[in-house]
Amino acid sequence: MEVYFMEHREREVPMTLLDTQKEKWYQVKEIREKENVQRRLEALGILVGTRVQVLNQKRSGSTIIRVRGTRWALGRTIASGIEVEDCEHE
Amino acid sequence: MNSETVIRVAFVGNPNCGKTTLFNALTGANLKVANWPGVTVERKEGTVFYKGVKMILVDLPGIYSLTSYSIEEKVSRRCVMEDDVDVIVNVVDASSMERNLYLTLQLLELGKPVILAMNMMDVVKERGMEIDNHRLPEMLGHIPVVPVSARKRTGLNVLLHAVQHHYEEDIPERVLTYPSYLENKISMLEERLKERYPALSYLRWTAIKLLEEDDETMKEYPLDAPEILDRSYEKEIINEKYRYIEEVVEEVLFYRNSSREGRTDAVDQVLTHPVWGVPVFLGIMALVFFLTFTIGDALKGVFEYGLDFLLEGAAAFLQKIHTAPWVISLVVDGVIAGVGGILTFLPNIFILFLALGILEDSGYMARVAYVMDGIMGRVGLSGKAFLPMVLGFGCTVPAVMATRTLEKEEDRKRTIFLTPFMSCSARLPIYVLISSMFFPKYPAAAAFSLYALGLVVAILLALAAGKIKHGESAGTLLMELPEYKLPNARTIAIYVWEKVKDYLGKAGTTIFLASIVIWFVLNYGPGGMVTDVQSSFGALLGHVLVPVLMPAGLGLWQIGVALIAGLSAKEVVVSSMAVLFGISNINSAAGMSQMSGILAEYGFGPVNAYALMVFCLLYTPCMATVATIRKESNSWGFTMKMVVFQLLLAYVAAVIVFQTGSLLFH
Numbered sequence: 001m002e003v004y005f006m007e008h009r010e011r012e013v014p015m016t017l018l019d020t021q022k023e024k025w026y027q028v029k030e031i032r033e034k035e036n037v038q039r040r041l042e043a044l045g046i047l048v049g050t051r052v053q054v055l056n057q058k059r060s061g062s063t064i065i066r067v068r069g070t071r072w073a074l075g076r077t078i079a080s081g082i083e084v085e086d087c088e089h090e
Numbered sequence: 091m092n093s094e095t096v097i098r099v100a101f102v103g104n105p106n107c108g109k110t111t112l113f114n115a116l117t118g119a120n121l122k123v124a125n126w127p128g129v130t131v132e133r134k135e136g137t138v139f140y141k142g143v144k145m146i147l148v149d150l151p152g153i154y155s156l157t158s159y160s161i162e163e164k165v166s167r168r169c170v171m172e173d174d175v176d177v178i179v180n181v182v183d184a185s186s187m188e189r190n191l192y193l194t195l196q197l198l199e200l201g202k203p204v205i206l207a208m209n210m211m212d213v214v215k216e217r218g219m220e221i222d223n224h225r226l227p228e229m230l231g232h233i234p235v236v237p238v239s240a241r242k243r244t245g246l247n248v249l250l251h252a253v254q255h256h257y258e259e260d261i262p263e264r265v266l267t268y269p270s271y272l273e274n275k276i277s278m279l280e281e282r283l284k285e286r287y288p289a290l291s292y293l294r295w296t297a298i299k300l301l302e303e304d305d306e307t308m309k310e311y312p313l314d315a316p317e318i319l320d321r322s323y324e325k326e327i328i329n330e331k332y333r334y335i336e337e338v339v340e341e342v343l344f345y346r347n348s349s350r351e352g353r354t355d356a357v358d359q360v361l362t363h364p365v366w367g368v369p370v371f372l373g374i375m376a377l378v379f380f381l382t383f384t385i386g387d388a389l390k391g392v393f394e395y396g397l398d399f400l401l402e403g404a405a406a407f408l409q410k411i412h413t414a415p416w417v418i419s420l421v422v423d424g425v426i427a428g429v430g431g432i433l434t435f436l437p438n439i440f441i442l443f444l445a446l447g448i449l450e451d452s453g454y455m456a457r458v459a460y461v462m463d464g465i466m467g468r469v470g471l472s473g474k475a476f477l478p479m480v481l482g483f484g485c486t487v488p489a490v491m492a493t494r495t496l497e498k499e500e501d502r503k504r505t506i507f508l509t510p511f512m513s514c515s516a517r518l519p520i521y522v523l524i525s526s527m528f529f530p531k532y533p534a535a536a537a538f539s540l541y542a543l544g545l546v547v548a549i550l551l552a553l554a555a556g557k558i559k560h561g562e563s564a565g566t567l568l569m570e571l572p573e574y575k576l577p578n579a580r581t582i583a584i585y586v587w588e589k590v591k592d593y594l595g596k597a598g599t600t601i602f603l604a605s606i607v608i609w610f611v612l613n614y615g616p617g618g619m620v621t622d623v624q625s626s627f628g629a630l631l632g633h634v635l636v637p638v639l640m641p642a643g644l645g646l647w648q649i650g651v652a653l654i655a656g657l658s659a660k661e662v663v664v665s666s667m668a669v670l671f672g673i674s675n676i677n678s679a680a681g682m683s684q685m686s687g688i689l690a691e692y693g694f695g696p697v698n699a700y701a702l703m704v705f706c707l708l709y710t711p712c713m714a715t716v717a718t719i720r721k722e723s724n725s726w727g728f729t730m731k732m733v734v735f736q737l738l739l740a741y742v743a744a745v746i747v748f749q750t751g752s753l754l755f756h
Contacts, residue, residue, distance in 0.1 A: 036159055040568065042328045043155040045189055055355065058364040060464025062567060068188040070570055073460035075472055077565030
């Protein structure tokens, strides 16, 4: 437990889709998923650099995003594997 | 082109692109159309004649890409690569081109003739978007691009015409050129492949797939070239494709405003609300059942009147033409009473499936997966697993088949295990009949309590299963939420008609046969035809079951027989009870009071009745469901375990209900 916290204090905790605000646009920075999920997301056009908008999020972590003109519902595990960063315009 | 020519056309496209609707519009086949991904898992064919040319159209499952991760993708990929597919019709949802064109680019790499059917052009127009139909084909290697509207049935002939004269053209020009380091590798691989596999016709495709380290391709066409295939280039290849798509979209798509998109977002604010989403869903389901009972019952009156009329008429007619008494008995007491009793429930079934069809076609069903995702996560499943269960309220057979949309085998079995506890429409007649007989003051509440009980049992079992073996699919939901749209009358009509046809078919076959068999076992005994039903085969068999069923309050031989008969189809419990107690029109007020009168004589009261309904809710599903579970799970062991488990569960639950009920109400 101790070690875990130390590690995270040293480097910045990455922002994932779970730490986002509704309605805002983000840019995908890194995708850390199981290999088959990662490949699936890539085929759907969710790639590093792709812009996504968070449309809805529940406390359980289930998230709805807009990407490339379509809406996707993501479960908590998948949402937590998508690292994002703020996106300047729209 | 001579008249012998047969063109085989494969229909490929993303889920929700309207492919199945288009296919239906072209072939007129009765296919199931649904709104959430992956329903058309089976390969469906239809034949069309256009200008004397026979075309065989194959409807493939909706897929997002031609990789080989899911069953649907593998099926589609094999099919389009088969030599006997002459033309690929790629159906594209023009209103979300950016995602749809990814599959298109993959299909073009195959080198087979591709025709782009631009569906939902009406949506594009409604949304104030414009597509440059001149520039688009230019950017896609000059393949034919045909605007169609599957819902309004426009552009269909143009599409068939394009198929007819495009099918002989070969290899479209190369559309997408990768950066030189990739192109170099591709051409080197193409040469190697040509040497090693002279018969291979998809050289560029295979080379690209090898660079992506695609499992199937590496297995089928292994190539020893470590200097070229040093790592997976899949990411780069996907990136290039999407980069090109962005370019295409930039060139051909013009926005003016986007009002429709705003509408879906506004509706979603309510329907997928973090807090209100679940109550709204429960409210919608409650409304569906309320309508099923109220409107259905109102319409049922008409059917009952008709049945009475038919019963009297048939008896009078048969007597008039001096038919033998046993034939009159068979036709009137056996067939008409049994089958007719089931047919009077047609209005309820109709309303239920109408409502489910509207929920699917409007786009709401996909939201249910999101809304229920958190709750399903607690039992180790993703929200997607909830959808088959909702379908289970209609019929368990399609519900079990719908579990195919779940990727993991274990999740499928878990979900299949739970679906029979959703009260299917066949159990509705049992609830309606028994509730109105024994709980005349609040029949709808009594019936609804069984739906709720089924849900509770399913949740408890899911939790227990999660304790035994922890599910790993919590939080893995990945599902497209389509735009909301006004349900299409034709789509819904096909959907409801399919179900009603199934129901009528069942009444005409299974229930018809079961009615005759039951009539036979009741009117014949070891010594031939009997006058007293007590010495019939049925009574003999039923009496064996009496001591077993006694603790559950079901110790009447007639009920034992009815429950066994119910294994053929659950509605048969009702029709056979009608025959067993000698009641001609079990749904009429007279029939019901006659029946409850007879039952009361045996000391069969409301507590017994409720135990009976609980037993019917939980016990072994009908033959059709068992056969489907066997087929889908591909395991007799799993199927038999389920059958035995449900039988025991039903028995134990009925005993508990009866014993505690008797204590409380006596």
